[in-house]
Amino acid sequence: MAETAAFDFREDEHAPVLALRGDWTVDTISGLENGLSEVSEKLTQGAVVDVSSLGRFDVAGAYLIDRTFRESAAGDKVRIAIRGEHANAMRLLQATRKSYAGPAADPRQPTGLKGFAEVTGRAVAAIGEEIIETVGFFGETLVVIGRQLTNWRRIRAVSVVHVMETAGLNALPIVALLSFFIGLVVAYLGARILGDFGASVFTVELVTFSMLREFGVVITGVILAGRTNSSFTAEIGAMKMRQEIDAMRVIGINPMDALVVPRVVAMLVMTPILTFAAMMSGIFGGLLVCWSSLGVSPNMFFARIAEVVPAQHFWVGFVKAPAFAIVLAIIACKQGLSVGGDVGSLGSRVTTSVVQGIFMVILLDAIFALWFLEMNW
Numbered sequence: 272m273a274e275t276a277a278f279d280f281r282e283d284e285h286a287p288v289l290a291l292r293g294d295w296t297v298d299t300i301s302g303l304e305n306g307l308s309e310v311s312e313k314l315t316q317g318a319v320v321d322v323s324s325l326g327r328f329d330v331a332g333a334y335l336i337d338r339t340f341r342e343s344a345a346g347d348k349v350r351i352a353i354r355g356e357h358a359n360a361m362r363l364l365q366a367t368r369k370s371y372a373g374p375a376a377d378p379r380q381p382t383g384l385k386g387f388a389e390v391t392g393r394a395v396a397a398i399g400e401e402i403i404e405t406v407g408f409f410g411e412t413l414v415v416i417g418r419q420l421t422n423w424r425r426i427r428a429v430s431v432v433h434v435m436e437t438a439g440l441n442a443l444p445i446v447a448l449l450s451f452f453i454g455l456v457v458a459y460l461g462a463r464i465l466g467d468f469g470a471s472v473f474t475v476e477l478v479t480f481s482m483l484r485e486f487g488v489v490i491t492g493v494i495l496a497g498r499t500n501s502s503f504t505a506e507i508g509a510m511k512m513r514q515e516i517d518a519m520r521v522i523g524i525n526p527m528d529a530l531v532v533p534r535v536v537a538m539l540v541m542t543p544i545l546t547f548a549a550m551m552s553g554i555f556g557g558l559l560v561c562w563s564s565l566g567v568s569p570n571m572f573f574a575r576i577a578e579v580v581p582a583q584h585f586w587v588g589f590v591k592a593p594a595f596a597i598v599l600a601i602i603a604c605k606q607g608l609s610v611g612g613d614v615g616s617l618g619s620r621v622t623t624s625v626v627q628g629i630f631m632v633i634l635l636d637a638i639f640a641l642w643f644l645e646m647n648w
Contacts, residue, residue: 276294288354311343319352336351409597415531435541439537443548453553454552454555496632505617507608508621531604546589550588
């Protein structure tokens with residue numbers, strides 16, 4: 272049975288003495304902290320620990336004694352002297368003192384021009400590393416997709432269809448609704464501005480051009496970046512945190528085959544469909560404004576579209592959808608697989624996934640716009 276831990280403090284002629292009695296283990300020292308805190312104020316340089324009556328002694332007891340001396344007036348530099356014989360008291364106290372790392376230093380905050388250059392340099396280096404990792408992940412994904420195309424039995428059709436439903440079909444209402452309101456706004460602005468010049472009828476072309484070439488696919492991409500990217504990253508990141516991905520590798524399942532490729536394929540299939548729905552919904556919103564405000568009937572509206580709007584404008588916007596789909600899916604899956612073991616990492620990666628997705632949608636749209644402008648499309 273463990274003996275109760277206790278201590279006595281006395282001041283000899285030469286130095287203060289802290290005499291230990293009983294068993295100083297993790298089970299017996301819980302009630303000694305307050306008393307030792309009072310004693311620590313009286314411990315000065317040269318204080319001695321008397322272990323003559325000490326019973327069992329473990330690391331918890333050694334840590335408590337070492338902390339008492341470190342909090343004394345002499346500070347953490349005071350050496351603990353031992354009086355009496357004990358099997359492991361000296362060894363445990365020395366090990367405890369060596370393991371003490373001291374208070375953490377205040378984080379250094381760079382200031383001035385040098386600090387600005389350091390922060391900027393670190394940010395640029397981090398962006399460069401992120402770009403290299405993403406490009407490498409994109410290449411690995413293409414290799415895995417090519418491998419599955421050569422052996423179609425490896426394609427996980429059930430997973431692809433499931434992702435098509437959750438990430439694509441379920442996003443159709445919000446994509447169509449937002450595109451409808453965008454079409455309304457564009458039509459109202461066009462009717463007001465063009466009406467000042469007596470050219471209200473050109474509102475039909477304005478709505479059609481903007482929805483077919485830009486707004487339809489961009490709205491779809493932005494919504495998928497916020498809705499689907501966050502979902503993909505959170506799902507894969509949660510699996511990474513729970514070590515499910517490690518378990519998949521142990522049983523011989525490649526996470527690229529099981530998690531990444533089905534999402535990429537599903538996005539490739541559903542993004543053009545969502546883009547088409549966004550285009551039609553936006554044009555329908557413009558139709559309602561033209562019909563109610565300008566007196567343009569639906570027959571006249573569609574007849575003017577067929578007469579003055581070439582089909583190339585539809586394809587200019589439609590061909591962007593697969594590029595957006597691949598980029599968004601790659602970013603989402605890469606960020607999910609980069610999640611660490613804590614919740615903070617998961618939240619950070621989800622945020623990064625959404626921000627990178629929206630940024631890449633806008634960047635790619637600008638690149639496509641410049642390219643089509645140079646091609647005179």
